[in-house]
Amino acid sequence: MSILQKIGYWIEDRTGLSANLGPLIKHLVPPGAKWAYVFGSGTLFCFILQVVTGIGLSLLYQPSSEGAYASLQFITDQATFGKVLRGIHYFGASGMIILVGIHMIRVYITASFKYPREMSWISGVFLLFLTIAMGFTGQLLRWDSNGVWSAVVAAENLGRIPLIGTSLARLLMGGDTIGGQSLSRFFAFHVFLFPALMFTLVGFHLYLVFQNGISEPPKAGRPVDPKTYKKWYADMLKREGVPFWPDAAWRDAMFGSLVIIAIIGFAVLVGPPALTQPPDPSIIQTSPAPDWYMLPIFALFALMPPKIESIVIFVGPILSILALLALPFFSGTGERSPIRRPWAVFGVVCVVVFVGSLLVAGEIAPWSPRFKTKPLAQFVHYTNPQLERGTILFYKKGCQYCHQITGQGGIKGPNLSQIGRTWTRAQINIQIVNGASEMPAYGGMLTKTELDDLVSFLMAQQ
Ligand code: HEC
Structure with missing residues (x-):
């Protein structure tokens, strides 16, 4: 026996790893579970990528309000591969959110949440919200004006919830206003609390996949009946099942590799989002632009009539979470085929179109x-x-950010390219100092010279 074999036998004898894990890898899965089933493992690949790159970033990141922005600048501009690392972490987050979404839609359309896989769906719902929470807290860690003001907007929205709102906002921010203590808190959420919950839930989610087996592709006219399903599934596996490795797993491996290559490709070619300016408390941004995956939520609140906003903020999330959690109990049996569940398919199309339009908006x-x-x-x-x-x-x-001059700038406020033709010095002065409903008042934030400089500059726009 060669020395390597001896070491191998010793490890196997003392741990029983391959005796216990071997059957898991070789376990039988239903045939025909083809490409539609790769999105869950694709999400897992992203998650692992996020853990690895996140640890890499944390080696250089300083979670303090004095150091965070500068340490990110250092990571982006000077550290070896730092820019690519940030890029992978950013696009990895985007990829994970997209794949979680597709995975969830697939599970819904094939009704894989039905008996006996209700707990897989429920743990998945929590994983979905944790993934979004990770995106949100991660954005604040950039500690640039965008991330900071997005957090402020979220806290203000939380604060509007009746009774518990103020306490929730304080819990999120670590105080009444945003500051160094909020950054510590978001860092702890993003690096310790949420990942710990996610590791546990991902483990549980995967355990359930082995425990209950992968759902077989649905067939019209073959409803799920809790009395007979488990026996039918076991018999079906015996008759037609294929070993997970290699028959089914190669698709997961291939898709996962493609996802990772795509993420690295984006990171190298496009790069991480540029840091906006460091947060300056003297600049009040009334509506920051969060990362794309938060946009639908922000858009929803911006487009909603203000009257119903505080009700929707309170009731909306609770209702959607309850509805998602209740789904497998309301329709846990019966037909799984999308052909026999046209309303379910129609519903999911509506949700996708709705979220998509909010994103575009x-x-x-x-x-x-x-x-x-x-x-x-x-x-x-x-x-x-x-x-x-x-x-x-x-x-x-x-x-x-809000005004355009010669084609540069935002369109929240009027174009100022020719403001000097119609406005007088005094009028512009008053506008800047007092602001307006949609424009912050700059009175206390500009020195006399700065104000003069700005007004003269605007008067020169003819
Ligand atoms: C958050 C977005 C926002 C920011 C930032 C902002 N403005 Fe405005 N501004 C607006 C809006 C919206 C209006 C017009 C509507 C109103 O008066 O409420 C406006 C109006 C004006 C007007 C009057 C123009 C007109 O035709 O009505 C001037 C001048 C102006 N802003 C200058 C400035 C200057 C200078 C700054 C920076 C010191 C600034 N604004 C920052 C949103 C903004």
Whole structure:
């Protein structure tokens, strides 16, 4: 016996690893579970990628309000592979959210949540919300103006919930206002609490897959009956089952690899989202632009009539969570085939269209300031130093997020390219100092010179 074999025997004798895990890998799965079934394991691949890259980022990240922004700049601009690492973590999060969504839609359309797999669905619902919570807390860790103001908006919304709102907001932020303590809290959520819950739930979710078996592809006219299903499933596996490895697992392995290659590709070619400006408490951003996967939620609240908002904030999430959790109990038996469940399919199409439209609305909405706008000073130059300073201030103070000049900037406020033709110095002064319903008042946030510079710059826009 070679020394390697001896080591192998010793490990197997003392741990029984392959005796116990071997059958799991070889366990029989229903035939015909083809490409539609790869999205769950695809999500798992993303999750592992997030854990690995997250640990990598945490080696350099400083979770303090003084250091966070600078440490991210260091990771992005100087650390070896830092930019790619951030990119993978960002696109990995996006990929995970997309795949969780597709996985869930697939499970719903093939009614795999029915008997005896109700607990798989329930643990999956919690995993869905944890995934979204990870995206949200991760965005704040960038500690740039976008992430910070997104958190503020979320806390303000939470605070509107009757009775418990204020306490919830305090729990989220670690105090009444956003600050270093909020960052510590989000860091702890993002790095310890949520991942610990996710590891446990993912383990449970996978255990259930082995315990109850993968659901067989549905067939019209073959309803699930709890009295006979388990025996029927076991017999069917004996007759037609194929070993998970290699017959079914190669698809998971191949799809997972493609997902990871795509994520790395995006990370290298597109790169992580640019950091917006460091958060400046003197700039009040009335509506920040969160990462794309949070946009539908933000869009929903922006488009809702303000009167019903505080009710919907309270009732909406509770109802949707309850509805999702209750689903397998209300329709836990019967037909699984989508052909026999046209209303279920129609419902899922409606949800997808609704969320998709909110996403588009959030992306193009005039109400969302454009944080990605490039500083005007890159395009417009003045020889007059005061006008030059005004150009810089116009971006630095956030005016450009909402106002366009010569094609650069957001469209939340009016285009100011020709403001000097119709407005007087005094009028512009008052507008900036007092603000308006949709524009922050800058009175206390600008020095006298800064105000003068801005007004002169705007007067020069003819
Ligand atoms: C959060 C978005 C937002 C920001 C930031 C913002 N504005 Fe505005 N601004 C608006 C909106 C919306 C209006 C018009 C509607 C109103 O008056 O309520 C407006 C109106 C104006 C007007 C009057 C123009 C007109 O035709 O009505 C001026 C001038 C102006 N803003 C200048 C500025 C300057 C200078 C800054 C930066 C110091 C700035 N704004 C920052 C949203 C913004």
